[in-house]
Amino acid sequence: MFRFGEPLYLYLLIVVPILAAFYFYSNYRRRKRLKEYGDMELLKQLMPEVSKYRPDVKFWLMLAAMVMVIFMLAQPQFGSKMETVKRQGIETVVALDISNSMLAQDVAPSRLEKSKKLISRLVETFNNDKVALIVFAGEAFTQLPITSDYVSAKMFLETISPSLISTQGTDIRAAINLAMKSFTPNDGVGRAIVLITDGENHEGGAIEAAQEAAKKGIHVFVLGVGSPDGSPIPVEGSNEFRRDKDGNVVVTRLNEEMCREIARAGNGMYVRVDNTNNAERALNAEVNKLAKADVETQVFTEFDEQFRVLAWLALILLAVEIMILNRRNPLFKNVKLFKQN
Incomplete structure (x- = not known):
């Protein structure tokens, strides 16, 4: 190396x-x-x-x-020398909603940018833990496989935008199912899925997916980004807002009830993300409660x-x-x- x-x-x-x-x-x-x-x-x-x-x-x-x-x-x-070391840690898969509704600016500077900053600060608190990054809209895919390379995790965050996925919508079920497949086979390690979304689930099946994760010992934490009052969706690169087929401005609202139901089904916690750091502190407190197990990692020691x-x-x-x-x-x-x- x-x-x-x-x-x-x-x-x-x-x-x-x-x-x-x-x-x-x-x-x-x-x-x-x-x-x-x-x-x-x-x-x-x-x-x-x-x-x-x-x-x-x-x-x-x-x-x-x-x-x-x-x-x-x-x-x-x-x-010049590689050793296998054991460290105490947990595994966290972050599933980030990158649908167009995440461009709304009811949370400064926008729902998506606020979420990216929150993830970045979350990764900074990790120590000997592993993290994976999934992005989803109408479909879900892995942006970063589970790793202890926090520098790469923060680097991949910079490239995330709604343009990564051409199929629009919000398929939370697909994101949770993909997240469950992203963990390592290590036994006894604490596992968490951190779902960051505005709760507008257009495909269905999210609650069932969260229940399946809970059966496997995986906690599903949901961070709801946005305002229940709603906000228009800006068109990137212009001063216009997205409109429906009738020409009306589209307003996107945080679906807190859906977020709560998913967190409840996933044996996790729901936190609303606003312009403060309260959500970050609450999430860190809950994640730190997860059981930390010995994780074997090969590292260069000399x-x-x-x-x-x-x-x-x-x-x-x-x-x-x-x-x-x-x-x-x-x-x-x-x-x-x-x-x-």
Whole structure:
């Protein structure tokens, strides 16, 4: 396994294209000024020792050496020893409703964005736990299989939008059924399905699916996002709202009764998500009550530092750069490695 011990130093690589752009611009200005002095062919004859390519080679050698140093600071490492360790944890499958109604803005900034932030903060509280991510609308599919890689979980959250599923609607039953299949076969581990939706179940069968999950020892927690008073659904990329076939603005309302029934059938808890953090605290408290079992995970426990190779490369590049002069060296006038102007 390869990793960087200090990956924050990699942000310094942003400087590389900036320096390259500045160098190209400086060369352009220099050539432009030379043309103002007179005919370029005459200037070449007056400066026979000036090399066209040597300054470029020196610059790129220096830039390459700087890149090596940045990678060296980031501490590249290769895993050299893998061990199977046991950790105490639970398994949580988050099923997120991404139907168009989740674009409603009765919860700021929108139902969907509020839900994504809530999931992100939930993942941050995990320690030795496993998480999976399912998205659903008219159908459901796995966005992230169950994993302990919390960085990937948060990364996948950023890409979620209603456009991921072309079939619109809200099939909560399909989401719960898929979630039940997403857990590992480990015995004794606490399992939870966190269903985040506005409760507008268009397909039916959600309560039966939650009851089936409860029979398997899986708790179904439901987070209802939105307002019972309702809100229009914005059309992405415009200031318009979605309308029905008669031209009336579509209003979507949080179906709290449906959410409560699903949570009750799934031996879980219903929490309404508003513009506060109350839902997050209540969910964390309930999830932490689940039984934590020993979960075997293979991890790298030893890493070998690889910065020495990069240090030698940087040193060689700098040595070569120092030995190359901007002008031709009279001692090597018969050696033509670079073309002269």
